[in-house]
Amino acid sequence: MVGGEAGDRDRPVAHAERLIGRVDTIVADGPELVRAVRLAARAHAISWEAMVPDSFTVDLTAEAGEEAAFADMAEAKRRLRDHICDTYGVSIRELANLAIV
Numbered sequence: 001m002v003g004g005e006a007g008d009r010d011r012p013v014a015h016a017e018r019l020i021g022r023v024d025t026i027v028a029d030g031p032e033l034v035r036a037v038r039l040a041a042r043a044h045a046i047s048w049e050a051m052v053p054d055s056f057t058v059d060l061t062a063e064a065g066e067e068a069a070f071a072d073m074a075e076a077k078r079r080l081r082d083h084i085c086d087t088y089g090v091s092i093r094e095l096a097n098l099a100i101v
Helices: 007-024 030-051 060-088 092-100
Strands: none
Touching: 030 060, 060 092
């Protein structure tokens, strides 16, 4: 089934939008950047659940919100990655290697 009752997903989407708004205000240092990534990931998960509430339903009207939440999450991750690389003098490649070792 594609679609679904919009009322069922209004609250999660609004919650995700509030989380995204909070992410925009968190930018100063490492712990705040980590918090921003966590909030953005939570907002993306909420928006994903709104778009795909179960394995048989896809609500295409929620797609733009999911894409925006994903982009916000990617930006928060980029800020954190840049902060780590700048603070510790490692390249992105080296950081990725450290993450999998």
